[in-house]
Amino acid sequence: MDIFAHGLWGYAVLYKNRKNAWLGALFGVLPDIIPFAPAFIMRILSGDFHGRPRLSSIPEWTFTAYNVTHSLVAFAVIFLIVCAITKKCFWPLIAWGLHILSDIPTHTTKFFATPFLWPIAEYRFDGISWGTLWFMAVNYTSLLIVFILIARNRSKEKKYREL
Numbered sequence: 001m002d003i004f005a006h007g008l009w010g011y012a013v014l015y016k017n018r019k020n021a022w023l024g025a026l027f028g029v030l031p032d033i034i035p036f037a038p039a040f041i042m043r044i045l046s047g048d049f050h051g052r053p054r055l056s057s058i059p060e061w062t063f064t065a066y067n068v069t070h071s072l073v074a075f076a077v078i079f080l081i082v083c084a085i086t087k088k089c090f091w092p093l094i095a096w097g098l099h100i101l102s103d104i105p106t107h108t109t110k111f112f113a114t115p116f117l118w119p120i121a122e123y124r125f126d127g128i129s130w131g132t133l134w135f136m137a138v139n140y141t142s143l144l145i146v147f148i149l150i151a152r153n154r155s156k157e158k159k160y161r162e163l
Helices: 003-013 018-046 060-069 072-086 091-106 133-162
Strands: none
Touching: 003 018, 003 091, 003 133, 018 060, 018 091, 072 091
8 A cells, every 4th residue: 555545544543542643644654664765765865766666776674674564473573562561552553553454465576565474474465556546546535435534523523512
């Protein structure tokens, strides 16, 4: 799934707890920001910014960071460590898990398939590309419906508070 949709879904999932909804958006995009932002910035600074990069031109550390940030195993370990340290679960991290789960069926093995079992197994599901037109239409239509419902809920809450 694309980075903007990840952020929007992360926000929507945590909307009920509004003070943490922005953290849902943040943790929804971080799995892509961490591995790709440094390489993206390097491409811009070097003047090599022409469409999708060749896999051979992407630095190895990008693949390593991608493995960590797109692993359900790494997510579960970090989530449990945070819960143990803080003595409570930090629910905005759920947006990270949602990011991984939504990437599994929406990435192909041709370009950054999701290593959701890393480091236990190398298996990667060969899904559809998130850039497929029909998927983008369904995804953003679903987001539009969800955010209309959020706005409707917000206006109802405002009316009740005014009474």
